[in-house]
Structures are given as C-alpha cells and as structure tokens.
Amino acid sequence: MRVLAKDILEGKVTGEAEVSGWVHRIRDMGGITFVILRDRSGILQLVFEKKPDLTLESVISVKGTPAANEKAPGGTELRVSGLEVLSKAAPELPFQVNGDVSKTGLESILDNRLLSLRNPKIRSIFNIQATIVEAFAGFLRNQDFTEIKTSKLVSTGTEGGTNLFQVEYFDDKICLAQSPQFYKETLVAAGMERVFEIGQVYRAEKHDTPRHLNEYVSLDVEVGFIESEKDLIELEKGVLAHIFAELERKNKKDLDAWNATVPSADAVAKAPTVPYDECLSIVNAEAAKGKNPGGRIFDINPEAERIICEWSLKENGVDLVFVNQFPRRHRPFYTYPLDLGDGKASSTMSFDAIFRGLEITSGSRRHHDYQAFLEALPRFGLKTEDMGGYLELLKYGCPPHGGFAIGCERLTQKVLGLTSVKEASLFPRDRKRVAP
Amino acid sequence: MRVLAKDILEGKVTGEAEVSGWVHRIRDMGGITFVILRDRSGILQLVFEKKPDLTLESVISVKGTPAANEKAPGGTELRVSGLEVLSKAAPELPFQVNGDVSKTGLESILDNRLLSLRNPKIRSIFNIQATIVEAFAGFLRNQDFTEIKTSKLVSTGTEGGTNLFQVEYFDDKICLAQSPQFYKETLVAAGMERVFEIGQVYRAEKHDTPRHLNEYVSLDVEVGFIESEKDLIELEKGVLAHIFAELERKNKKDLDAWNATVPSADAVAKAPTVPYDECLSIVNAEAAKGKNPGGRIFDINPEAERIICEWSLKENGVDLVFVNQFPRRHRPFYTYPLDLGDGKASSTMSFDAIFRGLEITSGSRRHHDYQAFLEALPRFGLKTEDMGGYLELLKYGCPPHGGFAIGCERLTQKVLGLTSVKEASLFPRDRKRVAP
Structure with missing residues (x-):
C-alpha cells in the first residue's frame, strides 16, 4: 500500500514501503543515482543502485527501505528495491518545474499551468x-x-x-x-x-x-x-x-x-x-x-x-x-x-x-x-x-x-x-x- | 440587544427581551391579539394587549417579557410592551407564506421565491x-x-x-x-x-x-x-x-x-x-x-x-x-x-x-x-x-x-x-x- 513522502520522513514507516509521485530531480553519481520524488506531501530522496531509465516529471511508484542519511532532505532516504514507471513524461519540458521560479514571467507560469503548479x-x-x-x-x-x-x-x-x-x-x-x-x-x-x-x-x-x-x-x-x-x-x-x-x-x-x-x-x-x-x-x-x-x-x-x-x-x-x-x-x-x-x-x-x-x-x-x-x-x-x-x-x-x-x-x-x-x-x- | 425566538423558547432569556422578525400570523381575539413572529430560528407567540396595526410579513422588532403558556407554540409566549415596525409589508401578498404549501404549484413557488422561501x-x-x-x-x-x-x-x-x-x-x-x-x-x-x-x-x-x-x-x-x-x-x-x-x-x-x-x-x-x-x-x-x-x-x-x-x-x-x-x-x-x-x-x-x-x-x-x-x-x-x-x-x-x-x-x-x-x-x- 502506498504511503506518502512525509510518512517516511516522520518515521511513521520503518520497514519496506511503497511511495508514488513525480520525478522532481535526478542526480547521477556514477555508481548510484539519487532521485528526488515529489508527492502531495513533500519530497523524498530515493537511492538507486543502478541507474534507472527516467525522465524528469515522470510518474513512478517505487518500493524500498527507509534509511537515515543526514544529507538527504528531511534526514531520511528510501533505498529502492523496485521501480514501476506509471507515466513517462516527454523529455523536453516546456517549463522547468524544479527551478527557482522567482524570475519566471507571469505568462509562462500561466501558459504552463500543469507544470508550473508542480513547483x-x-x-x-x-x-x-x-x-x-x-x-x-x-x-x-x-x-x-x-x-x-x-x-x-x-x-x-x-x-x-x-x-x-x-x-x-x-x-x-x-x-x-x-x-x-x-x-x-x-x-x-x-x-x-x-x-x-x-x-x-x-x-x-x-x-x-x-x-x-x-x-x-x-x-x-x-x-x-x-x-x-x-x-x-x-x-x-x-x-x-x-x-x-x-x-x-x-x-x-x-x-x-x-x-x-x-x-x-x-x-x-x-x-x-x-x-x-x-x-x-x-x-x-x-x-x-x-x-x-x-x-x-x-x-x-x-x-x-x-x-x-x-x-x-x-x-x-x-x-x-x-x-x-x-x-x-x-x-x-x-x-x-x-x-x-x-x-x-x-x-x-x-x-x-x-x-x-x-x-x-x-x-x-x-x-x-x-x-x-x-x-x-x-x-x-x-x-x-x-x-x-x-x-x-x-x-x-x-x-x-x-x-x-x-x-x-x-x-x-x-x-x-x-x-x-x-x-x-x-x-x-x-x-x-x-x-x- | 436582539435575541432569537428559540432563545426565549429554550428559557435562555427570562427577563425583558427584544426579538425581531416577520409577522407570520395574526389572531385578533377581541381583547388581546396573538401575533406569531418568525425569525431564522423558529416562531414565537407575541401577546398584544391592544390590537397592533400590522400586516402579515411586515418586519417588526418588539420588547416584552416571556411567560409560560402551554397553548403557545413551544410553551412560552412573549407579552409585548413595545413595538417598532421596521418594514411594512404590502397588504396583498402574491403568495401565502403561512399556509400548507404541499399543494402549491411549482411555478408559483418559483415565481414568488422571496415569499415562498419564508415558508x-x-x-x-x-x-x-x-x-x-x-x-x-x-x-x-x-x-x-x-x-x-x-x-x-x-x-x-x-x-x-x-x-x-x-x-x-x-x-x-x-x-x-x-x-x-x-x-x-x-x-x-x-x-x-x-x-x-x-x-x-x-x-x-x-x-x-x-x-x-x-x-x-x-x-x-x-x-x-x-x-x-x-x-x-x-x-x-x-x-x-x-x-x-x-x-x-x-x-x-x-x-x-x-x-x-x-x-x-x-x-x-x-x-x-x-x-x-x-x-x-x-x-x-x-x-x-x-x-x-x-x-x-x-x-x-x-x-x-x-x-x-x-x-x-x-x-x-x-x-x-x-x-x-x-x-x-x-x-x-x-x-x-x-x-x-x-x-x-x-x-x-x-x-x-x-x-x-x-x-x-x-x-x-x-x-x-x-x-x-x-x-x-x-x-x-x-x-x-x-x-x-x-x-x-x-x-x-x-x-x-x-x-x-x-x-x-x-x-x-x-x-x-x-x-x-x-x-x-x-x-x-x-x-x-x-x-x-
């Protein structure tokens, strides 16, 4: 059963857990890959041992085990054991969801409501x-x-x-x-x-x-x-x-x-x-x-x-x-x-x-x-x-x-x-x- | 300060009180006159020693003293000492507010929304x-x-x-x-x-x-x-x-x-x-x-x-x-x-x-x-x-x-x-x- 990012960060789930949401950020560190997952409750760092085939803003569901990591947002990450891509996002996004929007123009924000609201x-x-x-x-x-x-x-x-x-x-x-x-x-x-x-x-x-x-x-x-x-x-x-x-x-x-x-x-x-x-x-x-x-x-x-x-x-x-x-x-x-x-x-x-x-x-x-x-x-x-x-x-x-x-x-x-x-x-x- | 009909009926007010609302019914008993007042909380019987000059559905504000009367709706009435007419209703109402509406036609109810909603x-x-x-x-x-x-x-x-x-x-x-x-x-x-x-x-x-x-x-x-x-x-x-x-x-x-x-x-x-x-x-x-x-x-x-x-x-x-x-x-x-x-x-x-x-x-x-x-x-x-x-x-x-x-x-x-x-x-x- 799906839990939310904040359930993991608040320590409500300790054993294996399933989370779902959007791919907010991908950081390929050579050996391992960090993916920031975003759901309605917040963000959670996922750790993949093998580089997953993902595009930003795709919707995924993952299984994994929570682990403390003081460098992760909120102090906890999820070490992933299984990945399902529910909806693959086109690789070219007309609006950068994970960026600093303070200088983005109003027209761009409104034209791209689907993506701008994800910020x-x-x-x-x-x-x-x-x-x-x-x-x-x-x-x-x-x-x-x-x-x-x-x-x-x-x-x-x-x-x-x-x-x-x-x-x-x-x-x-x-x-x-x-x-x-x-x-x-x-x-x-x-x-x-x-x-x-x-x-x-x-x-x-x-x-x-x-x-x-x-x-x-x-x-x-x-x-x-x-x-x-x-x-x-x-x-x-x-x-x-x-x-x-x-x-x-x-x-x-x-x-x-x-x-x-x-x-x-x-x-x-x-x-x-x-x-x-x-x-x-x-x-x-x-x-x-x-x-x-x-x-x-x-x-x-x-x-x-x-x-x-x-x-x-x-x-x-x-x-x-x-x-x-x-x-x-x-x-x-x-x-x-x-x-x-x-x-x-x-x-x-x-x-x-x-x-x-x-x-x-x-x-x-x-x-x-x-x-x-x-x-x-x-x-x-x-x-x-x-x-x-x-x-x-x-x-x-x-x-x-x-x-x-x-x-x-x-x-x-x-x-x-x-x-x-x-x-x-x-x-x-x-x-x-x-x-x- | 105005109180509601239900405050009187529930015994929350015992001394002199002021109520306001619409004239729902008038019953002239010769010596005294019973007026049923309707406000957003319900109805209350008012007792006038002298026949007041009122039309049905006028908005009034009265002062008076609550008194038990088992024949009054809710078992309490208000014996009126002062009356102010806030808004006099035209004597001919296009819709009877205090009647049984179960046989009133839909068009009449909708044409006269202001009055039909008062029922x-x-x-x-x-x-x-x-x-x-x-x-x-x-x-x-x-x-x-x-x-x-x-x-x-x-x-x-x-x-x-x-x-x-x-x-x-x-x-x-x-x-x-x-x-x-x-x-x-x-x-x-x-x-x-x-x-x-x-x-x-x-x-x-x-x-x-x-x-x-x-x-x-x-x-x-x-x-x-x-x-x-x-x-x-x-x-x-x-x-x-x-x-x-x-x-x-x-x-x-x-x-x-x-x-x-x-x-x-x-x-x-x-x-x-x-x-x-x-x-x-x-x-x-x-x-x-x-x-x-x-x-x-x-x-x-x-x-x-x-x-x-x-x-x-x-x-x-x-x-x-x-x-x-x-x-x-x-x-x-x-x-x-x-x-x-x-x-x-x-x-x-x-x-x-x-x-x-x-x-x-x-x-x-x-x-x-x-x-x-x-x-x-x-x-x-x-x-x-x-x-x-x-x-x-x-x-x-x-x-x-x-x-x-x-x-x-x-x-x-x-x-x-x-x-x-x-x-x-x-x-x-x-x-x-x-x-x-």
Whole structure:
C-alpha cells in the first residue's frame, strides 16, 4: 500500500514501503543515482543502485527501505528495491518545474499551468487559498450563517448595465452575474437573515492590470438586522482574524515559502475605520511629505490605497484600513444614505477594506424601506419601472440589512505578496486569456 | 440587544427581551391579539394587549417579557410592551407564506421565491442543502483533498461540442463549462493528487423535466493513484455516509418537515455494485414481474433507475445502487477502457450512483497513458489535433486517476423526496426561466 513522502520522513514507516509521485530531480553519481520524488506531501530522496531509465516529471511508484542519511532532505532516504514507471513524461519540458521560479514571467507560469503548479512554491499559493475559503465559511457557519448557491445567469446587472458578459440562452440574450448582490439581499429578506456565498462573478472590464480579473471568486456575505456599516466592519474583522489565524495554524510552510506573515488577531482589531473625507486628507498630507509629491489626490485610487495602508502601519501597526462614509455618487443605488449634517444625505453607510495597499472588500448597509428607496431612485437616474425584482424585495417586509464581498484572489495575493492577482487564480481569465 | 425566538423558547432569556422578525400570523381575539413572529430560528407567540396595526410579513422588532403558556407554540409566549415596525409589508401578498404549501404549484413557488422561501417547510430544503455542501467538503478535507475553484469560461466543452451555452467574451465567442472535468484532471496531474470543487456547471439541454436543470451545482471529486472505479465507489460511499450522518445530526427538524429519513452508514455500506449488463438483466426480470410489463429495457433509462433501486431496497435494504462497467459507447472519450474477456475492451472502468430511483453521480477512471489515449481517439471519431490541452495533460507525467460528480440539487431532491429537482435550486434556470 502506498504511503506518502512525509510518512517516511516522520518515521511513521520503518520497514519496506511503497511511495508514488513525480520525478522532481535526478542526480547521477556514477555508481548510484539519487532521485528526488515529489508527492502531495513533500519530497523524498530515493537511492538507486543502478541507474534507472527516467525522465524528469515522470510518474513512478517505487518500493524500498527507509534509511537515515543526514544529507538527504528531511534526514531520511528510501533505498529502492523496485521501480514501476506509471507515466513517462516527454523529455523536453516546456517549463522547468524544479527551478527557482522567482524570475519566471507571469505568462509562462500561466501558459504552463500543469507544470508550473508542480513547483512547490507556486503550488503553495493554492494551499493558502483553500484555507481562506474554508476559514471564511467556517467562521460564518459558527455565526449562524447559511451557505447559499445562487444563479450566475441573470437578466440584468445589479451594478448598472455596463461591464456585463452576454450569454446566448436558447433564444434569449442574458448576462453573467457581476455579483450575487440581488440574490443575497433577496435571501436575507426571504428570512434566511444571514447568508454567505462562495462563487464566481464576472466583470467584462477591458483593463488588464495586476489587480483585475474578468472572472473571480467572490466571498459574499449578507446579514439582516444591522444598524450601520460599522456592524459589517466588525463582522469582517472577525472573518479576517479567523482566516489569518487558520493560515498561521495550517499553512506555516506555505507562508514561509513566500516569506509571508499574516496580521495577528490583535493587529486586525486595531485596524482603523477612517471616513472617506478624512482618508483623503491623510493621504494628501502623507503624499506631501514624500520625496516626489505629485498632484492632489481626489479619490481613493490605487495610490491612495497604498498611502493609507502605509500610514496605518506607521500609526496603528497594521496595514489594514476600513474607509467608510463614501460619497453617494461613488456608490450603487441600493446603498443606504447617511446625512453628515448638511441635510442632503450626500454620504452613505458604506465601506471598503484596504489591505496592504489594495482594496479587498466593498460593502454597505442597503436600502430596506420601500418608500425611501422610491424617493432615492431619481438621484441615480433610475425609474421605478426599471427596477423589477428589486422593488419586490422591499415590498413585502425587508429587514435593515447589509453585506460585503471579499475578493478571494486579491486576499490571497496580499497574504503572500504576489505581484499580480492572476498568480492567485488557478486558471485566470483576462481579455486575452481563455486557456488553459 | 436582539435575541432569537428559540432563545426565549429554550428559557435562555427570562427577563425583558427584544426579538425581531416577520409577522407570520395574526389572531385578533377581541381583547388581546396573538401575533406569531418568525425569525431564522423558529416562531414565537407575541401577546398584544391592544390590537397592533400590522400586516402579515411586515418586519417588526418588539420588547416584552416571556411567560409560560402551554397553548403557545413551544410553551412560552412573549407579552409585548413595545413595538417598532421596521418594514411594512404590502397588504396583498402574491403568495401565502403561512399556509400548507404541499399543494402549491411549482411555478408559483418559483415565481414568488422571496415569499415562498419564508415558508418554513420550503426553507428547510436549503438548510438540508447547506449541510450537504458542508459535509461533502468536510469529509474530503479530512481525506487530504484540496478545494479548488476553476474557470467556468472555456474555449471548448469536455463532453463534446453539444449542449454548450455561448458567451460573448470581448471579441471572441467562448462557452460556459459543462463540467470542471478537464481542470480537475489537470490539477490532479499538476501534483495536487486529490481535489474537489463545488461550483456551477451549465448544460444547454432543451428538455424540461423534473430531473434537469440548465445550471446546477456540481460536487466534483478527482483523485490520483487509483486502481479502478471501485476505489471511487468506496470513496463516494464514504462521502454519502458522512453527508447522511451530518443531516441526521444537524437537520432532524428539516428532515421531519418532509417526513424524510436518510440511509444509515450500515445501509450505505451494503449498497451493491452491479455491472451494467447484469443491471439490465435484473431490471428486465423485475419489469416482467410487474403488473404492466412494457417492452424490453435496453438502457439504464429513468425507468431502469427506478426498478434497480426498488430491487436493491428489497434485496439489500438500501435504495442506493452503483452500476459499473458501462459499455464504451455510453461513456466519454476520456474513460478508461476495460476488457471483459472479449479482447475488444468494449467496457469501461466507469460507474453511476443511483439513489432512490435517480442517477445522482457519474464517475470513472480516466485515461492517463499518452500512447494508449492516442490509439483510442479514432474510436470516438476524434483527431489528435482536436484534443489541444487534453493531450498536454497526459504528456508530462500523469498518474492513474479518476473521479466523479454528485449533482447537489438531485441529492437534495432525493433526500427529501421532492417532486422536481427545481425545488432544490434557490433560483433555478430552465428553458423558460431566467428570473428571479
């Protein structure tokens, strides 16, 4: 029966053992040959008395006896008595699996996903991501949230009609959902009260940047009976602190591979909530102190995101900032208005979470009152007759509610310090890439 | 601070308490008024000394004092001292939330999702489904599987070119994935070895039946280093037994609402594996015993699925059957061939799981050997140049592997005995339905 490399290294198997995996490295020493075998648990040195006929990345199964060798990785090697080649790899590999990938170009990594993922450092990105998904769900289930799965085929977008991919649906044309916004609100109002969804969303945005994907995994949350966006910020702090703690507990090796650390629960608790206007003041004041101050910053753009996180790291010891009270003009029609004293309700109960210089979350309290919503529509150039199901949502009893979404790939990117968000997607989609 | 209905019923709160939720029922007794409040935890009787101005399904928040009353649901009621209406529901409801839904038509339930989901019996379907998803993932994580998220935007289908929805992707036309087949195999071969994915898949099938959805949640599994489909059947038995045990543990009330029971772990272990040819013989023999025997059954069609499960319930005490060794002509090109002794390898290492008369799973060992695969292609009318990425998958070291997928909605349907699979989808898509 097959055992894993780590079972041998941890001394769980002492007699004859069978291991299987990929040929990671071959070192012919004249008399004997060392082969490094890689399986899902790690690597193990195999010792062959006679040179085996192997190519790199072939899949093999070997029998042998463990023996201590302080020069072997992990201090133990397997002296091979029998070899079976399960699948021979072509000798010319289009991607070097066992090399240092730190200087490999993104396009090469993505074009050769089958091979690039075999590199342990690249693989570790997706160990991290699996824990993020698991911890996100685990924390919310403990808080009495129900996991939902909602349709990604919708007749209209919830963020307005732009940036939608069209689908030919029998004789109809419909769209891929930009967000489960409408559905998660519906399910809160349908009495579920607390829901989360882990699913793909689609944005037909044309720009090709290190922070954008045209298809990404959105970690969505919606919750009823809240007072303001501050309840949501507290909830997200809980979610993030739990995710970071789980990464620390389960993925130490993967974090180490990228020299990455995660904020402690204490640090997350100290993340400040900064109102939008104050955030802009801080950002401009900080920018003015810099060596090359540019023009005035008028919005929370990527530069502002970077500066406010640097400021928070300096001031609060954590590079996580919640910016709230965005002006109404920056937020979608369903955002709950907030009157900051000018009588115009020109602000909103909304927030972004910015982590290590990148927006990872957008959230808000939403409209729940039918009449107030009807009155707000003209401010967005919207008419009652365009709102369809959205009005139904508020018509038959809808609790005060709100929610947020964390971009799964962006969070993965920032945990590990990856250059591009595309590195954090197994099979990313951008304007040019639809394969593999 | 808000507490839940069940906190009051369980005696966790004794002094003044605040509860919030929906107005489920109003009973005006002349002097006093009973209002049944519904929140995510259950229902609670409220007692008003003065008749409140309320409509059914409005969202309210009340303060009051718990008092024993054996006539109240759960034996405790709340004597109200303060009421706030958070959201008033329109007086005319298009769907009766608090009624008996057993005779309500499917279209009405789906057209009025916001309201139909408020009915506790309908809501319970999705409590069951949330546990299915959680237990599926939990079991596999314990077996060292990694959760993956793969793109649903693909350039070609893996089951052949039919039944694909087309997407306008910038200047290109691509498709919605019918299955994560190619990606899950790629990730096994990329060294992850054991992966699972919970995600939507899309089938542009025109038929509108109680067993079909055009978008459904597929619970996908792929695992390396297996010998045959029998390893997969054992794995699926483990998955199902765990899901059923978790449903029994967490969702007793939801199962009871539908008079539903789940098979015990012992029963799942006894589920037989019946080769395709033998299955057809049994089905025809059983059909011949029936009162109205029809013509000979030549395939595992819906009628055969029903009969083989009835047979197994009679013979083995469990209405779960694994049918294996499907003929090659019935399975996709990537299925691993099996020679049953005729030298033609006309059978395959494949299986279906049939539960309570419905196919819930299809699975197989897959080709992993590059040469053998090249030789098999012409039998499927396929050419090397059409295979693109699929050949790459086998070219650089691919372990023997296989996998299966469980239809999440079909499993939910059969656990509860729902008439249509559409009842088990929050927002189902069929040929005519793209909203809500």
